[in-house]
Amino acid sequence: MRSRLCNKEVAMKKASNYFVIISRFAKVFLFAAGALLLMAQAVMAQGTPGQDGGAAAAGSTAGSSREADALLEAIDSAQRYSSISYIGLMEITQGSRVLKKQFIANARGSDKVILEFTNPEDKGTRMLRLGSTIWMYFPSEGETVRISGSLLRQGLMGSNLSYEEVAEGESLREAYSAQIIKEETLDGRLCKLLKLVSSRTDISYPVLILWVDASRKVPLKIELYARSGILMKTMYVKEIEAIAGRQLPTRVEIVDALKKNSKTVFSMQSVKIDVAMPDSMFSMEALTK
């Protein structure tokens, strides 16, 4: 009798193991949303494309290259901060379905980020990025998972966003070269169009085109292209707020170019910049508290 019970327990444990495997993959898919918002954050906070021109800018004039450099530097200096905290809201539209996510975000420098979801479905789920390492905590299982290897690439079935993108902590300046390609009016504002190109193979979007407000030095629209030249996503900056003497995009709409009626509206509230954040905010205790 005892043996049978033990066998049953083994079977349950075995099933549980499979569930863990499945859930590992499922979780990564679920967290594509997290990747999306972090990418949006990265673009908003570090939307300061490369300034050295380089080989990719061959064909641009020296004048436009210098102007691009100056514009990028202006954007960069306006958006450079040591830390940021905010309440993030995400409204995900997939056809007729709309999902809403809310989270608290704290980031220090370019290598420490912690998010805590507060919407009922994901309440207590946390994500910690330390450099290129990503840790996730799922309160329902009480489980801490370190994301690495091929798991970093999961999500590609449904989205071109992946954990790898989240783990890319470097600034766009380090990855891209830039040139001004023309001027254009967008929503009644004069914009400079910046084309950012990267020759690296580990970049998710090798080409970006930014519509930068010429007077406020803020990107108003960003197109993200795959290496093949296909437009993957378009970001529209819907609201800009003056915070701590800077012009920050606080509401961004991200439209998927490959899926009909698929978009995410990402907004930031209660933004605080350059606030003190102790090391303990980016620790196992903060992740699993």
Place this chain on the structure above:
Amino acid sequence: MVCFSIFPSSMSRIEALASIDGDSTITAGARYFTSIGMGSSANGRLTGALSGGASSPSLASDVGSLALSAGWRCKQGSADEFAGSFELQVDAGPFVPYTEFSARTTDSTAYALAMLGTSLAISDLSLTMEAHTALGQSSAGTQLFFLGTWKASDLTSISFPVFWLADAHILAASSIAQFQGILGGRLDFSATASWIFAGSPASFLWKIGAYWTRSLSTY
């Protein structure tokens, strides 16, 4: 239930818990979980990130995680039960090997479950392999799992999942090609073949399919 946690370093945790159920079952256990980092001073050997603060350089070179747990359960009328487990995950270049081992014993029975796996990501190719097996007094068999994914282009990926369930005598292999951006959605082609060796002769099942989806339900 009483649960107690301490954090000996910024990226490690020791947790102890004890509980008493309504049927007087007493359970007690402890778990240690930590990141593994390369020593910042040194010579490249694994040191375990036991002394690093969040600002320690060792966190930037975090290479894995380690978990140890042990538990005891006492139930009236039954023999005491002891359990322990070990989990390790380490980055080794493009490979990320991971393993789990758990064992459980009472006065007359003992069994263990072992799992070994690795993932690999090179260029446009991702591979995950995993094996499970049971040791000791158990009818559970070995299970093997393989998943290969090739990102053929920006919009196309091809996956090859394979399962081998030894106790059920089932081998299943699939190929799934996914094309994004088709009519504003994603088009999938799949082919699956399954062999069930439990009977004689072995039965063979196959299925091919194609479907298109607009909402990808990844959130």
